[in-house]
Amino acid sequence: MSERRIGVYICHCGGNISDYVDVAAVRDAVKDLPDVVHAETSLFACSDGTQQDMIKMIRDQNLDGLVVASCSPKLHLFTFRGVSRRAGLNPFEYTQANIREQCSWAHTDDRAGATTKAIGLVKGAIAKTRESSALEPMAVQTTPASLVVGAGIAGLRAAIGLADLGLRVYLLEQSATVGGWVGQFGPTFPNDRDGREMVADLLEQIQERPTITLLTNAELTAKSGSFGNYAVTITVHGESESTVEATVGSIVIATGFDTYQPEIGEYGYGIDGVVTLAQFKELVEASPDGIKFHDRPVRTVTYVYCVGNRQPGGNEYCSKYCCSATVHASLEVSAVDPAIHQYHLYRDIRTYGKYELLYEQSRKRGSVFMKFPDETPPTVERAGDGRLLVTTRDTLSGGVDVTIPSDLVVLVTGMVPRENTELTKMLHLPVGGDGFFNEIHPKLRPVETVVDGVMIAGTCQGPKTISESVASGLAAVAQSGAMLMKGVAELDPLVAVVDASACTWCGECQRVCPYEAITQVEVDGHDVASIDAAVCKGCGGCTSYCPSNAIDLLGATDAQMQALIENLVEVTVP
């Protein structure tokens, strides 16, 4: 190994590290290691002053490697990569040692142990840096166009946003009409805005924009290429089937949800008079002069919440919108006829944020809310007089059983993931345990997927209200803009690479790569694997399958990981 010039900074983090770790001892333990030309402690490594000092040190000492031992890389990896870049040092020659979250804070009870561990972590980081090499992000020319899959509320709004950024937009919808679920809704919470009207309004805006191509009865049937330039084939069904070919820089998936379909017998489903919330809302809307069911006036309505949701072993998640939608429906009912009795049987009421006001209003107008225990859900049966008897245990009245004779029982059904097998397979979309699509990071990268340039918006990602769906659609717009407006995008260089001299082509890596990043090529008369860096996601899944150990993941190469591991602890010499 050729000689390196590495600088090491050990952060006090005020006292967050130095109160529990002897940072001077850490510095002394590493300052004389081979290739370490500078080691110092600093009060706050991330402060502007220290960053300036680091830049000066990197330049003056001509450093070719940098280690900062401080907080979690989740906080400052990019800070110090930036310091490296500004100083003319390749950012991938930088290594962060996490001696706060994973050392000082976890071992506040063990100063000697924490100090020994910090020394190991810094030695490991230095050893890893010694094996690091300069990497350059790949620059990819991007096509200023987007494909939006699904013309529900999120997809419609996203298409308008993308067009307004100046991007060419292809909006495809599987069914004959746009609007999805919202396009079938009447008044919606919180402001009574009619779903059909909202969709009609959005459709008008789309038709005003010549850069949006709307294709209904259409589906995505093929995708090839890589980030920045996906070639897509859209098949349009109809009397004569046709195809549309396009090149797009980003793809926004907005395929929506399905509603939970109750089983026959589930809370009396199948009995005449037991309806879903969607059916009930249609009935209310069609009855401005008093609600009737089979020509009989409805005097009592009982709602059962969380049907098909929050079920242990089933759909364990909460669908978020249904409490507010039901409370809103109850307000519509009392507007039609304030004398109708309304009973709400719930597990928990989640009319969160501003929707709490709807709940408050509903109670003031006479709705009765009763909480039932998880283990004793309500039962529904038909009485001799044709009415429905709903029996529930009321937790808040000391657990007494109450029977409510009702004219209608409304099952408040939640959302379930839509079946999307073909699309999932074609785009390699990550699906979570609940069946909805997974984002990269739930907080910080909420609409991106691990597939570069493919974003998820709306309820295909998980239950959302209309406003949340639209917000995520617009987030996907912003993210598409960030990727495509410059015309050039950078891709992370931490991908898998093949050592052609070691590869004997067995095809294992190609078989296990779900992203189709690996192809068979001929090099000097031998068949070897080749990895397309623009397609590789950098997961490293292929590396452990190679029987010849011919694949390395940049950033976690064999040499880097072995050097890191063997330097963490001192080997006890017997």
Added chain:
Amino acid sequence: MADADLDGPSGPRILVFSTNNISDPGIDLAGSRHLHYPATVFTVTVPCSSAIKPTWILHAFQSGFDGVFIGADGDECAYLPDCNARTARIAARAQELMSAAGFEPQRVMMAALCSVCAEPFVNHMREFSEKMTALGRVAALAS
């Protein structure tokens, strides 16, 4: 290169393979909440647990570690839906290498760790350290 002025580690030395997006935040959270676990636990990060080479696990034992814990992503993995099965295969391969080199296969353990699994992580570390203590130190076995 012994550090004469510091006490050597007393407990078994555990190497944790953790993933950047899922288990790392969970392990960081344990620290942020000042939950204690033995200071002889060291974490290294990979993008996905399917990227761990079985030889790295063997190398850990040859470098003085007494146990290796793999924090697997389970269903949460953003890269590979069959991540768990792949990681289990890696652990099994590593155990073959370990057996051939004279290390007990129970020195490697795999469990799912989520991004908020601070307490489960700490409990795993305490229990696994106890198990490795009962099994005896690798360095002592080698001597």
